[in-house]
Amino acid sequence: MALAVDGGGGSGSFTWQQNGVFTTLSIRGPFGAGGLRVVADDQSMQVTDGSGRTVDTDQAREALRVQLGADLPWTHLRYWMLGVPSPGEPAQVADARAAPMRVIEQSGWRIGYDTFRPVPGSALPERFTATHGTVRLKVVIDDWTVASGAPARP
Numbered sequence: 073m074a075l076a077v078d079g080g081g082g083s084g085s086f087t088w089q090q091n092g093v094f095t096t097l098s099i100r101g102p103f104g105a106g107g108l109r110v111v112a113d114d115q116s117m118q119v120t121d122g123s124g125r126t127v128d129t130d131q132a133r134e135a136l137r138v139q140l141g142a143d144l145p146w147t148h149l150r151y152w153m154l155g156v157p158s159p160g161e162p163a164q165v166a167d168a169r170a171a172p173m174r175v176i177e178q179s180g181w182r183i184g185y186d187t188f189r190p191v192p193g194s195a196l197p198e199r200f201t202a203t204h205g206t207v208r209l210k211v212v213i214d215d216w217t218v219a220s221g222a223p224a225r226p
Contacts, residue, residue: 084101094112094113095111117129119136145181152181155196180204180205
C-alpha cells in the first residue's frame with residue numbers, strides 16, 4: 073500500500089484478516105516503522121506498535137493518524153477492501169467496462185477499483201485507490217484467501 077498526504081507519504085506492506093466484525097491489520101515497512109498491529113471492530117480499536125506499546129480506541133486512532141499522516145475511515149475500510157460500500161451510510165456506486173471498473177463515493181471518499189481477481193463465487197479487488205481531499209491511499213492486493221463456506225463479499 074502507498075499513502076500520500078499533502079505532498080508527503082510512504083509505503084508499506086500489510087496483511088489484512090477479517091473475521092466477522094473483527095479486523096486485524098498488520099503493517100510492515102516505513103508506515104509501521106518496525107510494524108503496527110491494528111485490531112478493530114465497529115465500536116473499538118487497539119493499536120500495538122513495534123515496541124509492544126498498546127493504546128485503545130481514541131488514542132489508537134490518534135496514534136494511527138500521527139504514524140500514517142492521515143485520518144483513515146477505519147470502519148469503512150473493511151467493506152471497501154471487498155469492493156462494496158459500507159452499510160448504513162449513503163453511497164453512490166458506478167460500474168464500468170474499463171478502469172476504473174467500479175467507483176464508490178461515500179463519506180467524502182472516492183474509491184476507484186482498477187482490477188478485480190476471480191475467487192470462488194465472486195471477484196474481489198486487486199488494485200484500488202481511495203482519495204479524500206489531499207489524501208490518496210493506493211492498495212495492491214497480491215493474494216486473497218477466502219475461508220471455505222464464507223461469502224466473498226458481505
